Amino acid sequence: MRGSSPRMMGKHRRDTPYITDMRPQDILMPVAAGLCCKPGGFHIDPVRPVERAVITHGHSDHARSGHGAVLATQETLDMMRLRYGDNFAGSTQAIAYGERIKLGDVTIQFHPAGHVLGSAQIAVSCKDICIVASGDYKDAPDPTCASFESVSCDVFITEATFGLPVFHHGNAADEIRKLLASVALFPERAHLVGAYSLGKAQRVIALLRDAGYDAPIYLHGAMEKITRYYESRGVPLGDLRLVKGMKKADLAGTITLAPPSATSDIWTRRFPDPVTAFASGWMRVRARARQRGVELPLVISDHADWDGLIATIDSTGAGEVWVTHGQEDALVHWCTAKGLAARPLDLVGYGEEDEGDTMPEGEDAGA
Amino acid sequence: MNRFAELLDRLAYEPGRKNKLRLLTNYFREVEDPDRGYALAALTGALSFKHAKPGLIRDLIAVRTDPVLFALSYDYVGDLSETVALMWPKTPPLPPRSGGEGSGVGGGAAITEAAFPADRPPNPSPPRAMRVEGGEIVHNNPPPPTLTEVVTTLRTLGKTELPKQLTRWLDELDETGRWALLKLVTGAMRIGISARLAKTAAAELGGKDPHEIELVWPGLTAPYLDLFAWLEGRAEKPVNLDPAPFRPVMLAHAIENTDFANLDAADFIAEWKWDGIRVQAVSGRDARGNVLARLYSRSGEDITKSFPDLLPSLHLPGAIDGELLVVRDRRVQTFNVLQQRLNRKVVSPKLTKGYPIHLRAYDLLGEGDTDLRTLPFAERRARLEAFVAKLDDPRVDLSPTIAFDSWDALTAARKNPASAGAGEDAEAVEGVMLKRRDALYLPGRPKGQWWKWKRDPHIIDAVLMYAQRGHGKRSSYYSDYTFGVWTTGEDGEQLVPVGKAYFGFTDEELLQIDRFVRRNTVEKFGPVREVVHKPDQGLVLEVAFEGLQRSPRHKSGVAMRFPRINRLRWDKPPREADRLETLERMLKPDAIQAVAFSSESLPRT
Numbered sequence: 001m002r003g004s005s006p007r008m009m010g011k012h013r014r015d016t017p018y019i020t021d022m023r024p025q026d027i028l029m030p031v032a033a034g035l036c037c038k039p040g041g042f043h044i045d046p047v048r049p050v051e052r053a054v055i056t057h058g059h060s061d062h063a064r065s066g067h068g069a070v071l072a073t074q075e076t077l078d079m080m081r082l083r084y085g086d087n088f089a090g091s092t093q094a095i096a097y098g099e100r101i102k103l104g105d106v107t108i109q110f111h112p113a114g115h116v117l118g119s120a121q122i123a124v125s126c127k128d129i130c131i132v133a134s135g136d137y138k139d140a141p142d143p144t145c146a147s148f149e150s151v152s153c154d155v156f157i158t159e160a161t162f163g164l165p166v167f168h169h170g171n172a173a174d175e176i177r178k179l180l181a182s183v184a185l186f187p188e189r190a191h192l193v194g195a196y197s198l199g200k201a202q203r204v205i206a207l208l209r210d211a212g213y214d215a216p217i218y219l220h221g222a223m224e225k226i227t228r229y230y231e232s233r234g235v236p237l238g239d240l241r242l243v244k245g246m247k248k249a250d251l252a253g254t255i256t257l258a259p260p261s262a263t264s265d266i267w268t269r270r271f272p273d274p275v276t277a278f279a280s281g282w283m284r285v286r287a288r289a290r291q292r293g294v295e296l297p298l299v300i301s302d303h304a305d306w307d308g309l310i311a312t313i314d315s316t317g318a319g320e321v322w323v324t325h326g327q328e329d330a331l332v333h334w335c336t337a338k339g340l341a342a343r344p345l346d347l348v349g350y351g352e353e354d355e356g357d358t359m360p361e362g363e364d365a366g367a
Numbered sequence: 368m369n370r371f372a373e374l375l376d377r378l379a380y381e382p383g384r385k386n387k388l389r390l391l392t393n394y395f396r397e398v399e400d401p402d403r404g405y406a407l408a409a410l411t412g413a414l415s416f417k418h419a420k421p422g423l424i425r426d427l428i429a430v431r432t433d434p435v436l437f438a439l440s441y442d443y444v445g446d447l448s449e450t451v452a453l454m455w456p457k458t459p460p461l462p463p464r465s466g467g468e469g470s471g472v473g474g475g476a477a478i479t480e481a482a483f484p485a486d487r488p489p490n491p492s493p494p495r496a497m498r499v500e501g502g503e504i505v506h507n508n509p510p511p512p513t514l515t516e517v518v519t520t521l522r523t524l525g526k527t528e529l530p531k532q533l534t535r536w537l538d539e540l541d542e543t544g545r546w547a548l549l550k551l552v553t554g555a556m557r558i559g560i561s562a563r564l565a566k567t568a569a570a571e572l573g574g575k576d577p578h579e580i581e582l583v584w585p586g587l588t589a590p591y592l593d594l595f596a597w598l599e600g601r602a603e604k605p606v607n608l609d610p611a612p613f614r615p616v617m618l619a620h621a622i623e624n625t626d627f628a629n630l631d632a633a634d635f636i637a638e639w640k641w642d643g644i645r646v647q648a649v650s651g652r653d654a655r656g657n658v659l660a661r662l663y664s665r666s667g668e669d670i671t672k673s674f675p676d677l678l679p680s681l682h683l684p685g686a687i688d689g690e691l692l693v694v695r696d697r698r699v700q701t702f703n704v705l706q707q708r709l710n711r712k713v714v715s716p717k718l719t720k721g722y723p724i725h726l727r728a729y730d731l732l733g734e735g736d737t738d739l740r741t742l743p744f745a746e747r748r749a750r751l752e753a754f755v756a757k758l759d760d761p762r763v764d765l766s767p768t769i770a771f772d773s774w775d776a777l778t779a780a781r782k783n784p785a786s787a788g789a790g791e792d793a794e795a796v797e798g799v800m801l802k803r804r805d806a807l808y809l810p811g812r813p814k815g816q817w818w819k820w821k822r823d824p825h826i827i828d829a830v831l832m833y834a835q836r837g838h839g840k841r842s843s844y845y846s847d848y849t850f851g852v853w854t855t856g857e858d859g860e861q862l863v864p865v866g867k868a869y870f871g872f873t874d875e876e877l878l879q880i881d882r883f884v885r886r887n888t889v890e891k892f893g894p895v896r897e898v899v900h901k902p903d904q905g906l907v908l909e910v911a912f913e914g915l916q917r918s919p920r921h922k923s924g925v926a927m928r929f930p931r932i933n934r935l936r937w938d939k940p941p942r943e944a945d946r947l948e949t950l951e952r953m954l955k956p957d958a959i960q961a962v963a964f965s966s967e968s969l970p971r972t
Contacts, residue, residue: 164454333436
């Protein structure tokens with residue numbers, strides 16, 4: 001019965017024998033299109049068009065267009081519609097947090113992942129085995145989305161974007177204070193904050209509001225739709241305006257949110273001597289910040305940091321951990337040292353929108 | 368310490384000088400004595416304590432972390448201090464989770480029998496309540512140390528006590544604080560701040576000229592309470608009681624061809640402009656009558672420590688203005704050779720022997736207790752000649768004057784220094800200095816008194832090959848250019864990169880090149896773009912540079928000194944650009960041994 005088991009690696013010594021005739025890898029298995037659930041007849045976050053897709057959240061590396069049927073939270077479906085248009089899938093079905101649905105031989109249940117608005121972990125149960133595919137998640141508070149919920153399970157599938165013990169995201173409010181101190185010190189300059197359009201930007205705005213900053217906050221055109229959507233879902237973000245059409249001098253002393261690629265773009269020439277900030281967990285590492293020419297790194301992440309990853313793994317009670325995209329080695333090592341069965345899942349195609357390595361050079365973008 | 372760490376952190380990312388000044392001045396304004404004084408000392412390199420070795424830092428982290436996790440982290444971060452600062456766990460590691468507890472699968476070897484029970488036991492740790500953001504739960508957390516505490520403790524701490532003390536501080540500080548602490552104790556600050564910039568920022572606190580600080584600086588010690596009291600208007604200016612103080616230097620204007628029409632050759636004395644670094648060598652008697660010598664850079668930084676081999680030669684009280692050079696076998700070496708002696712913290716006997724330092728004197732600002740700066744240059748020159756003769760030291764000599772009776776004669780001398788008196792030292796001549804006979808020694812750059820007339824730069828036509836985005840204000844512009852010349856390679860005619868330049872062009876030209884780069888990109892590598900460079904397609908740049916040397920580090924085998932974009936040759940097709948052979952002919956056959964370029968931070972003359 002070892003035939004199609006995914007690649008085993010590292011210090012993992014043996015398959016865990018189960019008395020049940022079903023093994024976890026019979027329920028969920030990594031294939032080229034993504035994580036495949038054969039007994040349920042669906043894929044989770046498939047990177048290629050499939051017949052039935054269950055989607056964890058709206059970032060473009062997880063939510064792609066062209067599937068036959070899509071099951072996701074209402075927010076994730078709405079975000080896909082905003083990004084890909086009305087015909088992004090053959091049919092859609094919304095599912096709420098806590099709701100259970102039977103698909104084939106399995107039951108699935110959605111739980112908040114705390115990553116972005118509408119993001120979910122997907123618990124897949126078959127007979128007496130429960131696997132949680134957590135997608136991307138964070139266990140730190142975020143005023144713009146439902147809080148992460150720990151789900152007991154046998155197998156926990158975790159991301160490892162910040163899976164090294166050097167990543168401690170700290171208190172996001174402190175980073176916001178750093179930004180506001182800079183705005184106060186350089187009132188004649190514009191502050192340009194690079195932040196991913198879906199989730200990060202709205203969180204930064206909400207944090208600024210929480211810190212008592214009530215001046216208008218300016219937006220790059222590419223962020224408008226998604227930000228307005230957040231507002232329509234009851235996330236208050238205060239006075240938001242578009243940069244477009246503003247006079248250069250009037251942008252002195254202001255804060256503008258823009259997609260990261262735009263902050264080193266020709267687009268920045270409309271700002272008076274801009275201070276380039278970037279809100280990302282990567283900003284913890286100086287070389288990463290310098291590589292991008294960032295002058296004001298802000299360590300604000302929508303992923304769990306190292307402590308968050310290991311605490312989450314602990315809290316699920318899972319005896320087996322599958323590690324997907326990111327720094328798998330360290331996390332697998334940590335699990336193994338703790339006596340947990342752990343292995344990396346070779347899933348490709350993730351980590352490219354939100355805080356992944358690649359940086360699209362949206363050079364001559366207007367807006 | 369955390370506030371100082373915050374400052375260092377911000378400075379490390381800030382490219383603009385003006386903005387760095389603002390951050391520094393703001394720090395000096397907000398932070399109280401004596402912390403700000405020790406910060407000023409740290410930034411000006413005025414702190415002295417024995418630095419911790421990297422090995423010690425490694426040992427400290429080894430006690431606290433899993434070696435595999437440390438190795439993976441270090442590999443990712445790439446910098447030891449930073450890795451340790453980021454992954455330092457605030458509490459010693461807990462013993463590993465014991466086998467039996469948990470979901471029944473825990474503990475290595477015990478797995479075999481452990482089927483999943485039908486009723487899963489409760490989680491070992493119930494689902495955590497929301498983690499307090501950034502909140503490691505630390506009990507009885509003592510307040511982090513102040514900068515003053517760190518500096519004063521390090522001064523007196525014994526070597527054996529250091530590991531324990533560092534561990535305590537690392538536990539008390541946050542990530543940035545730990546990073547700054549480790550930079551400080553290992554003596555590797557490197558944040559792009561010169562001592563001069565830090566002093567300028569302090570001066571701005573009181574609206575003073577940084578020169579005033581330089582003048583009193585040698586008499587001051589950290590934490591500079593008297594200095595800050597003066598800057599804040601609470602006390603009189605501190606008096607510099609240093610027996611060998613710095614005097615603000617006099618600088619020259621660049622001369623233009625049109626200037627000569629209004630100048631009379633008879634009013635001027637001419638000298639060679641030596642390609643070394645401008646220094647002020649000052650000796651004075653201290654209270655006990657001993658001669659104390661100091662060497663200052665042009666901006667007043669005390670660089671004495673880098674040149675201990677010159678000090679015995681400065682045995683007469685006086686203040687010499689001159690050029691620091693390396694002289695081997697009575698021949699002045701080029702700047703590339705001198706560079707090996709610059710910015711050294713440790714000066715080995717091998718270095719002083721291989722690169723013998725020399726002072727070429729061209730002015731005397733004081734002799735004994737007499738200030739000579741109010742005398743005309745011709746008189747000072749006479750006093751200088753007598754002074755150097757009296758010194759009678761092979762390491763100190765006079766900068767010779769150039770005999771000339773007309774501008775034509777001087778033009779000829781500038782063109783061919785070797786036959787006009789510079790002889791075998793001509794390689795180290797970078798032009799001619801003109802000084803009015805009646806010029807008093809005035810600080811700053813007074814008009815019409817001193818002129819510099821640099822040798823014409825070398826010029827070549829090269830082809831733009833790669834462009835990189837700049838920093839700070841230029842971060843949206845492709846402003847750093849790699850250019851190449853033609854050579855015959857394995858695949859026939861090809862361009863080989865010979866240098867990089869990021870200035871020399873006007874703002875308008877920058878816009879034009881930026882536009883060209885964006886429209887003619889062949890490939891992108893992160894912030895770098897490869898730009899089209901074919902025989903009939905591409906942009907020819909006229910590049911000016913000061914000198915050329917062999918360099919094994921460059922593919923072309925040559926490296927340019929001080930290259931800049933002189934002109935854009937939109938009119939010229941790339942195939943007509945220069946060839947590598949042209950550059951190779953410029954190299955002297957016995958060209959100095961290959962010397963790697965190191966960044967130069969001392970101001971040049």
